[in-house]
Amino acid sequence: MIFGVSIYEILTVSTIIFFIGIYGFVTRKNLIAMLMSVELILNAGALNFVVINKYLFPDALGGVIFSLFIIAVAAAETALALAIIINLYRLIMSLKTDDLETMKF
Amino acid sequence: MNLNNMLLMRHELILTTVILILIIADIFTADKNKKSVNYIALGLFALHTVIGFIPLKTGTLFGGMFVTDPMVYGFKNILNTGVLLIILLAISWVNKKGLQNNKVGEFYILMFSSLLGMFFLISSRNFLMLYLSLELSTLPVTALAAYDIFNRKSSEAGIKLILSAAFSSGIFLFGISLLYAAGGSLYFSELEGHIGHSYLSIAGLIMFFAGLAFKISLVPFHFWTADVYEGAPTPVSNYLSVISKAAAVFILMISLFVTLKELKDIWIPVLYGISVLTMFTGNLFALRQKNLKRFLAFSSVAQAGFIMMGMLSADHLAASSVLYFISIYIFSNIGAFGVVQLVALAAGGKENIDDYNGLYRTNPMLSLVLMISLFSLAGIPPIAGFFGKFFLYTSAASKGFYVLVFIAVVNVTISLYYYLLVVRAAFLRKSENPIPYFKSDIFARIGLIIVVIALFLLGLYSPFYDYIDSVTKILNI
Numbered sequence: 001m002i003f004g005v006s007i008y009e010i011l012t013v014s015t016i017i018f019f020i021g022i023y024g025f026v027t028r029k030n031l032i033a034m035l036m037s038v039e040l041i042l043n044a045g046a047l048n049f050v051v052i053n054k055y056l057f058p059d060a061l062g063g064v065i066f067s068l069f070i071i072a073v074a075a076a077e078t079a080l081a082l083a084i085i086i087n088l089y090r091l092i093m094s095l096k097t098d099d100l101e102t103m104k105f
Numbered sequence: 106m107n108l109n110n111m112l113l114m115r116h117e118l119i120l121t122t123v124i125l126i127l128i129i130a131d132i133f134t135a136d137k138n139k140k141s142v143n144y145i146a147l148g149l150f151a152l153h154t155v156i157g158f159i160p161l162k163t164g165t166l167f168g169g170m171f172v173t174d175p176m177v178y179g180f181k182n183i184l185n186t187g188v189l190l191i192i193l194l195a196i197s198w199v200n201k202k203g204l205q206n207n208k209v210g211e212f213y214i215l216m217f218s219s220l221l222g223m224f225f226l227i228s229s230r231n232f233l234m235l236y237l238s239l240e241l242s243t244l245p246v247t248a249l250a251a252y253d254i255f256n257r258k259s260s261e262a263g264i265k266l267i268l269s270a271a272f273s274s275g276i277f278l279f280g281i282s283l284l285y286a287a288g289g290s291l292y293f294s295e296l297e298g299h300i301g302h303s304y305l306s307i308a309g310l311i312m313f314f315a316g317l318a319f320k321i322s323l324v325p326f327h328f329w330t331a332d333v334y335e336g337a338p339t340p341v342s343n344y345l346s347v348i349s350k351a352a353a354v355f356i357l358m359i360s361l362f363v364t365l366k367e368l369k370d371i372w373i374p375v376l377y378g379i380s381v382l383t384m385f386t387g388n389l390f391a392l393r394q395k396n397l398k399r400f401l402a403f404s405s406v407a408q409a410g411f412i413m414m415g416m417l418s419a420d421h422l423a424a425s426s427v428l429y430f431i432s433i434y435i436f437s438n439i440g441a442f443g444v445v446q447l448v449a450l451a452a453g454g455k456e457n458i459d460d461y462n463g464l465y466r467t468n469p470m471l472s473l474v475l476m477i478s479l480f481s482l483a484g485i486p487p488i489a490g491f492f493g494k495f496f497l498y499t500s501a502a503s504k505g506f507y508v509l510v511f512i513a514v515v516n517v518t519i520s521l522y523y524y525l526l527v528v529r530a531a532f533l534r535k536s537e538n539p540i541p542y543f544k545s546d547i548f549a550r551i552g553l554i555i556v557v558i559a560l561f562l563l564g565l566y567s568p569f570y571d572y573i574d575s576v577t578k579i580l581n582i
Contacts, residue, residue: 018279025272034268041275048282062291063282066233070278073240077274080244081267084251088260100261103332 007055014051018044031085031095039074046070113164113173116157116181117224123149124217131210139209143196146213147548150192154185163579169292170231176576177228180355180428184227187348187435188220193552194443195340197545198450202253202338212252216344219245223352227359230293232281235356236274239320242352243270246345250337262336269319269329277316283309293364297581300367310368313360314375320353323413324383327406331390334402339446342398346405346442347435354412358427362419362582369419376413377509383410384516391523397445397456400523401438404482407520408434414513415497418504424577426496429570433481433493433563440478440556443549444471451543463539464531471545472531474553481560483524484517489564496570 002010017040024037046067053063085095092099111118123146130145163174192213203209222242229235247270251263281291287306288296300306315326322330334342361372387407394400412434415427448464448471449456465472481490494517498510545553563569 018275021275025268031264031268035271038268038271038275041272042278045275045278045282048279049285052282052286056286057289060290062233063285066236066285066291069233069237073237076244077240077267077271080247081264081271084247084260084263084267087251087254088257088264091255091257091260100264102258102261103335 001054001058007051010051010055011048014044014047017041017047029097031088031097031100034097035078035081035085039078042070042074042077110164110166113161113166114171114228115161116153116178116185117221117228119153119156120217120221120224123153124214124221127210127214127217131214134210136207139204139207140200142210142213143199146210146217147192147196150185150189150213150217154182154189157182157185165230167231167234169294170234171225171228172230173228174576174579176428176579179572179576180227180351181224183432183435184220184223184348184351187351187439188216188344190436190439190443190552190555191340191343191348192216193548193555194343194439194446196548198338198340198446201450208252212249215245215249215252219243219249219344220348223348226352227355229356230359232285232291232293235360236278236281239277240274242349243274243320246341246349249341249344250333252341253338258336259338262333265329266333266337273316273319273326276312276319280309280312280314280316284313293360296364298367300365302367306368307371310365310371311375314357314372317353317357318379321350321357321409321412322406323379323409324386324406325379327383327386330406331394331399331402334405335396335398339398339442339449342402343439343442343446346401347438350405350409351431351435354409354427354431358416358424359580361416362424362580366419366582373417373419376417377506380410380413380417380509381512383407383413384513385410388516388519388523392519395457395459397458397461397527398442400458400527401441401445404520404524405438407516408438408482410516411494411497411513414506414509415500417506417509418500420503420582421574421577421580422496422503423500424580424582425570425574426493426500428573428577430493430497432573433489433560436556436559436563437478437481437490440474440553440560441482443553443556444475444478447471447545447549448540451545452540455540458527458530460540461527461530462534462536466535467539467542471553474557475531476528477557477560479524479527483521485521487561487564489560489562492564492570 021037021040025034028034049063049067131142161173161178165172199212219242222238225238229238247267250266251260253259288300290296319326384407387403391403416423481488484491484494502510
């Protein structure tokens with residue numbers, strides 16, 4: 001608990017981060033930037049878990065532990081995505097989504 | 106927790122052992138003998154599949170996070186059989202693509218790891234477990250989609266899959282956090298009946314549903330499907346289209362029917378709309394495809410719409426008809442993808458529908474298998490797919506969704522048209538240079554024979570449906 005800060009303020013921040021992530025994922029044209037947006041979304045989720053646990057259900061630790069797992073899984077996801085991006089960069093020498101697109105409707 | 110309790114997760118323990126043995130075997134096999142890793146993987150997995158059929162006790166582990174009951178392990182056995190068939194069909198492909206750059210063992214290790222994730226996914230009764238197992242089942246598949254590292258399309262499929270999977274799991278997480286706020290727990294059993302009916306829980310439900318809908322490729326979330334299926338290696342597309350979809354449908358069904366049943370009046374209209382949209386979009390896009398893998402991708406999107414239609418009635422009949430349909434769908438789709446893969450392997454990457462002109466004259470058996478699988482997907486009577494669809498209609502009609510059943514019948518008619526286009530190309534069209542005759546290896550032939558036998562038996566052999574109907578009684582709906 002932070003003195004003087006209610007749950008509404010923190011949840012507002014996490015929701016804003018979440019939607020910044022979604023906006024970034026949809027509008028960015030660079031693969032790394034898209035990956036960063038996904039990280040924002042995951043971190044908004046992690047923040048939510050910690051806050052909800054601390055303010056609403058302080059007698060159990062489910063949410064806090066969940067957030068630790070989110071951080072670990074996000075790292076694994078990023079590592080795999082970066083590996084694929086590096087391989088793709090070797091093949092097409094670009095990170096732009098426009099150059100990437102060969103398969104379309 | 107003692108050994109007796111641990112045996113409840115026998116499927117997972119044996120599969121983990123198989124993965125470890127494979128890693129060691131892959132290290133200690135000399136480079137010129139790498140082919141034998143295939144046979145080790147196949148033998149161990151076949152053993153695992155057979156052991157899986159021994160019945161297990163019912164019980165929970167880890168304080169209720171993990172559950173085993175006849176429905177769960179019966180479904181695990183269905184998934185095992187599907188993966189075994191995929192491996193049988195994939196061996197010749199893995200030898201061709203993986204042997205020269207020493208990546209044979211990798212294919213099996215990644216596929217089994219993903220299957221391990223699926224096992225935990227369908228056993229999980231806790232949102233933390235659900236999230237972790239969802240990631241465990243997705244991440245190895247993305248690595249597999251980019252398996253063919255010198256192929257640009259394969260890498261493209263990999264990056265599309267990982268980005269959309271990460272995006273969807275982010276939305277999924279946010280939804281879970283809202284459900285956690287509404288219910289105060291992460292356990293399904295404690296959430297049941299405590300979620301309430303507020304804007305908070307509805308927002309949580311929608312985001313949770315969106316995350317899983319990405320995996321099942323329901324319509325507003327299906328954009329990755331066609332690209333990934335086309336770009337990824339065919340055995341991987343096969344795996345994605347059946348096993349991964351089936352496990353996600355199973356856990357979606359459990360969580361909607363049991364945990365979130367308070368919000369029934371919200372998710373039933375949502376499922377209704379999504380089912381109609383999914384059927385129409387999948388079918389209409391499938392009409393204009395030239396590439397057979399893209400075509401099968403859109404057909405699998407349309408099939409997901411039919412599955413959602415069966416889930417609408419939210420009772421035992423819905424659960425058993427969905428599980429029955431999925432187990433038949435696994436066999437039909439594996440058959441269709443298997444033929445595409447064998448032809449592409451033998452004829453140097455020919456995947457377009459026009460390339461199949463005159464296939465019956467050169468490869469009669471293969472085109473018969475293709476025909477039976479496609480007829481099963483379309484739902485033509487003597488073959489199992491018809492019975493699967495029939496039960497889905499029964500389930501939807503039992504709660505009075507007659508309009509939806511009518512829409513579904515219209516969609517079956519559309520789908521019959523495009524499935525028949527492929528059959529016409531193979532059987533009636535003539536071609537100047539058809540795909541020449543080729544002989545597949547013994548494993549692929551065994552796999553296709555099992556598929557064909559299953560497609561004829563599963564529909565007509567009624568104890569199979571009775572079995573599924575009896576195990577779904579466990580669901581506390």
